[in-house]
Amino acid sequence: GEAVEAEEEEEEGPLEEEAKALQTVPEVSPVTVAEVMVEVEQRMQLQEAEDESIERRAVAKSERPWLQLVSFLVLITMIILSVVAWRLDLILSGAPWWGGPG
Secondary structure (H helix, E strand, O other): OHHHHHHHHHOOOHHHHHHHHHHOOOOOOHHHHHHHHHHHHHHHHHHHHHHHHHHHHHHHHHHHHHHHHHHHHHHHHHHHHHHHHHHHHHHHHOOOOOOOOO
16 A cells, blocks of 8 residues: 555656646735736837837948938039030030130
8 A cells, every 4th residue: 555655656757746846836926927027028118129229220320321322423413414514505505615716
């Protein structure tokens, strides 16, 4: 009787020990769980806000060179078109290309 039961208890493996340990976990009040959840949620929201801010700054930094390039190209295009328009005006008015008396 008792010897057989003692042997069965000795043969318990790590899974049975873990199951017993899990059964002896102390109870946590729902208020404590709620407080921890609120704190975790606040930290996650703060982290998300920081991540969004970092992402926004990174995007702005990566867009700056493109904006500079586009602005420069638009400026060059305007200068070239202005020179072409001025030359066409000179040609159509019959003046020599060097701007001397015609």
